[in-house]
Amino acid sequence: MAARQQLAPVLRRLRPGRCSAKLGRQATLQLPVSGAVRCFSESRRRCLRSTAAVAAASGKFTSETYPDIKRDGRFAQLTADHVAYFRGLLGSESAVIDGVSSSDAVDDIEPFNSDWMRKYRGHCKLVLKPGSTDEVSKILKYCNDNMLAVVPQGGNTGLVGGSVPVFDEIVINMSRMNQILDFDEVSGTLVAEAGCILEVADQFLAGKGYIFPLDLGAKGSCHIGGNVSTNAGGLRLLRYGSLHGTVLGIEAVLADGTVVDDLCRLRKNNTGYDLKQLFIGAEGTLGIITKVSILCPQRSPAQNVAFFGLESFDKVQQAFREAKGQLSEILSAFELMDEGSQALVRQVTNNKSPLEGQYPFYCLIETSGSNADHDSEKLAAFLEEVMEKGVVADGTLAENETQIRSLWAWREGITEALSHLGGTYKYDVSIPLKELYQLVEDTRARVDEAGLLGDTDDFPVRAVVGYGHMGDANLHLNVSTRRFDARVERVLEPFVYEWIAERQGSISAEHGLGLMKKKFIGYSRNPTMVGLMKNIKDSFDPKGILNPYKYL
Amino acid sequence: MSALRILVPVKRVIDYAVKPRVNKAQTGVETAGVKHSMNPFDELSVEESVRIREKNRAPGGVEDICVLSAGPPKAQDILRTAMAMGADRAIHVEVKEGEDLEPLAVAKLLKAAAEQQKSNLVILGKQSIDDDANQTGQMLAGLLGWPQATQASQVEFGEGDTVSVTREVDGGVETVRAKLPMVITTDLRLNEPRYASLPNIMKAKKKPLEKKTLADFGISAEKRLKVLKVTEPPARQGGGKVEDVDGLISKLKELGAI
Numbered sequence: 001m002a003a004r005q006q007l008a009p010v011l012r013r014l015r016p017g018r019c020s021a022k023l024g025r026q027a028t029l030q031l032p033v034s035g036a037v038r039c040f041s042e043s044r045r046r047c048l049r050s051t052a053a054v055a056a057a058s059g060k061f062t063s064e065t066y067p068d069i070k071r072d073g074r075f076a077q078l079t080a081d082h083v084a085y086f087r088g089l090l091g092s093e094s095a096v097i098d099g100v101s102s103s104d105a106v107d108d109i110e111p112f113n114s115d116w117m118r119k120y121r122g123h124c125k126l127v128l129k130p131g132s133t134d135e136v137s138k139i140l141k142y143c144n145d146n147m148l149a150v151v152p153q154g155g156n157t158g159l160v161g162g163s164v165p166v167f168d169e170i171v172i173n174m175s176r177m178n179q180i181l182d183f184d185e186v187s188g189t190l191v192a193e194a195g196c197i198l199e200v201a202d203q204f205l206a207g208k209g210y211i212f213p214l215d216l217g218a219k220g221s222c223h224i225g226g227n228v229s230t231n232a233g234g235l236r237l238l239r240y241g242s243l244h245g246t247v248l249g250i251e252a253v254l255a256d257g258t259v260v261d262d263l264c265r266l267r268k269n270n271t272g273y274d275l276k277q278l279f280i281g282a283e284g285t286l287g288i289i290t291k292v293s294i295l296c297p298q299r300s301p302a303q304n305v306a307f308f309g310l311e312s313f314d315k316v317q318q319a320f321r322e323a324k325g326q327l328s329e330i331l332s333a334f335e336l337m338d339e340g341s342q343a344l345v346r347q348v349t350n351n352k353s354p355l356e357g358q359y360p361f362y363c364l365i366e367t368s369g370s371n372a373d374h375d376s377e378k379l380a381a382f383l384e385e386v387m388e389k390g391v392v393a394d395g396t397l398a399e400n401e402t403q404i405r406s407l408w409a410w411r412e413g414i415t416e417a418l419s420h421l422g423g424t425y426k427y428d429v430s431i432p433l434k435e436l437y438q439l440v441e442d443t444r445a446r447v448d449e450a451g452l453l454g455d456t457d458d459f460p461v462r463a464v465v466g467y468g469h470m471g472d473a474n475l476h477l478n479v480s481t482r483r484f485d486a487r488v489e490r491v492l493e494p495f496v497y498e499w500i501a502e503r504q505g506s507i508s509a510e511h512g513l514g515l516m517k518k519k520f521i522g523y524s525r526n527p528t529m530v531g532l533m534k535n536i537k538d539s540f541d542p543k544g545i546l547n548p549y550k551y552l
Numbered sequence: 553m554s555a556l557r558i559l560v561p562v563k564r565v566i567d568y569a570v571k572p573r574v575n576k577a578q579t580g581v582e583t584a585g586v587k588h589s590m591n592p593f594d595e596l597s598v599e600e601s602v603r604i605r606e607k608n609r610a611p612g613g614v615e616d617i618c619v620l621s622a623g624p625p626k627a628q629d630i631l632r633t634a635m636a637m638g639a640d641r642a643i644h645v646e647v648k649e650g651e652d653l654e655p656l657a658v659a660k661l662l663k664a665a666a667e668q669q670k671s672n673l674v675i676l677g678k679q680s681i682d683d684d685a686n687q688t689g690q691m692l693a694g695l696l697g698w699p700q701a702t703q704a705s706q707v708e709f710g711e712g713d714t715v716s717v718t719r720e721v722d723g724g725v726e727t728v729r730a731k732l733p734m735v736i737t738t739d740l741r742l743n744e745p746r747y748a749s750l751p752n753i754m755k756a757k758k759k760p761l762e763k764k765t766l767a768d769f770g771i772s773a774e775k776r777l778k779v780l781k782v783t784e785p786p787a788r789q790g791g792g793k794v795e796d797v798d799g800l801i802s803k804l805k806e807l808g809a810i
Contacts, residue, residue: 092795092796093795093796093797093798094795094796301585302587306750307747308750352744354747355747355749356749372587383750383753383754384754387750387751387754392750394749394750394751395749395750396747396748396749396750396753397748397750397753398747399589399590399630399633399747399748400567400568400569400587400589400590401567401568401569401570401587401589402567402568402569402592403747405569407747
């Protein structure tokens with residue numbers, strides 16, 4: 001089998017597009033080459049360090065980009081006494097990164113101060129890394145008593161600036177709480193600490209024949225606590241549903257240090273309000289999640305991936321209907337990409353496109369099942385039918401694991417490709433399927449009319465592209481820019497949000513609100529609901545120390 | 553210049569991205585329920601044959617591309633894949649599951665097949681990634697009495713039935729030239745195999761696939777070698793993590809490094 005080991009590095013070298021990401025992640029996690037499914041996913045923070053950020057020029061403080069956000073004067077300034085308390089509490093040298101008493105630690109703090117796209121940057125001077133729920137509780141109690149604002153932080157892979165400080169909030173980073181605590185091989189219930197990296201948990205489960213019900217591009221860096229806090233959606237949602245269904249229990253710490261122990265491992269528990277649901281998607285504004293118990297489905301031994309080119313969005317919808325009808329229970333992903341997004345991936349990776357010709361739309365279909373023969377037969381029948389009916393214009397079927405991974409790279413690599421090209425305005429929206437792509441077309445026309453879109457350096461906008469989870473009616477509208485230009489933002493906002501509100505869509509389907517979409521919540525939620533949310537926030541965190549300036 | 557009749561032997565192996573596991577009895581690796589696909593080197597052979605035709609690289613043209621696989625019934629899947637990539641027809645030599653052929657037997661089988669099919673060029677992978685023998689191509693050339701060019705990274709056709717093959721060797725490249733008929737084995741940098749398109753996958757279902765047995769070629773699956781034991785390589789000792797500088801120092805002291 002020696003050739004296997006030789007083959008992996010050589011193939012990697014031969015296909016330049018994937019190498020950096022793959023190496024980056026392996027270096028950090030030391031995973032076996034063959035272990036992970038879809039190995040090429042980005043380890044964003046490390047890979048994209050040098051990438052110029054989104055519209056807000058890199059290195060610019062959030063407080064400069066958004067001068068209208070003012071530091072809340074109720075919060076106390078950090079002093080050496082505070083730091084001394086935390087040092088005494090956490091003991092270990094590595095648990096406190098102190099930029100208050102000396103300026104030596106500035107470089108060490110920087111990664112905690114800005115997000116991976118370098119779009120947001122805070123002025124934080126203190127990072128705490130608690131190692132237990134008890135420590136989290138004591139930290140929060142002290143902060144609450146002394147009016148110190150905090151930002152809970154996981155893998156810091158968010159896209160809306162929810163996990164980085166705006167001013168001098170203390171960062172509570174969960175990376176030291178990374179243990180898998182328990183796994184029940186019969187029921188498939190996993191209990192783990194919040195700082196456990198998603199891919200580590202998934203690899204652990206793979207060894208037991210199970211799968212984590214969530215998968216996303218940043219799996220090599222993101223924490224499951226962060227995933228739950230942001231109610232991350234990702235690639236497996238179509239099949240396994242949202243975290244609101246799969247998370248069985250949560251242990252969280254409230255702002256005053258109270259530990260909420262709802263680490264239930266039962267599927268059914270109709271006793272009172274289901275409070276854990278509030279923490280799912282609360283982005284750390286109600287409490288800090290410290291432990292999670294989650295129901296994991298059986299890992300499917302057989303996987304197939306097909307990739308299509310289609311002539312129109314009508315055909316895409318038709319293909320989706322056919323796929324649901326014919327593949328039903330084995331369909332595990334139906335992803336949409338437009339030609340614009342694929343052109344950018346081609347440009348950045350220099351990989352050869354899987355299809356000969358170019359089509360306005362591409363779809364990626366994944367099936368997962370327990371019987372490879374059964375799945376292949378179903379898929380073959382489906383492919384034959386959509387080809388014959390002329391629903392799809394061309395397509396290909398992955399013949400081996402390597403091709404499965406490289407086909408997925410055309411979908412998963414879009415985010416990374418975009419970030420290599422400059423700043424991107426990202427909108428993560430949910431709209432009824434029928435009009436899903438209309439948003440991209442309308443936005444493109446609008447940007448073009450304003451004279452901002454073009455192929456040369458004279459135009460600030462390079463491309464307006466759309467891709468996303470077709471199966472979940474979730475579209476990512478991305479506007480790739482060459483440089484920051486205030487006109488672009490004026491053309492896009494509030495146009496995009498209004499467009500979505502008219503169709504009762506969601507302005508944030510899976511990325512959350514964070515800082516970026518805080519002021520747009522009204523487009524998707526009515527005042528009554530926002531008011532109720534504020535009541536909840538007040539009763540969980542009366543002093544408002546948890547993740548201030550964001551969310552509501 | 554004679555038209556090319558290319559024979560491309562392909563093998564069904566455990567997918568290169570799958571980590572093979574040794575069976576409990578330590579007599580081989582577990583194959584049941586494991587994803588199989590075409591040996592990656594054989595994909596290169598198929599791709600190269602198809603490209604020779606598509607790009608009209610051979611002055612005499614390509615008359616026939618025939619893929620051949622000896623293996624269990626499932627091996628027909630990879631033959632269909634090869635035909636979807638562009639091969640004209642396939643021959644499946646049925647060998648019972650678990651009854652593997654040794655390189656010499658394969659070489660003898662291919663010799664008989666090359667003669668039957670009137671092939672004048674055999675392009676095969678330099679080795680299969682399951683047993684890593686890297687012997688079949690060389691033995692085949694010996695049995696046929698044809699010239700061989702192994703580990704090809706580039707293949708060019710010249711006047712008068714000559715073929716120049718570039719091969720990567722330690723410290724550089726080496727170019728060899730020979731006359732047809734000949735045997736070429738492929739290496740990783742030769743090309744990048746294509747994705748079979750859906751229309752071609754469907755056309756491949758209608759291409760001829762001939763079923764044969766070892767007896768049709770006068771070969772038996774008799775073994776000359778006996779596998780005594782198969783074991784996994786020793787597990788690599790992972791590194792440990794230390795909390796901070798003090799932890800590192802005490803660890804180094806513990807190991808007697810300082």
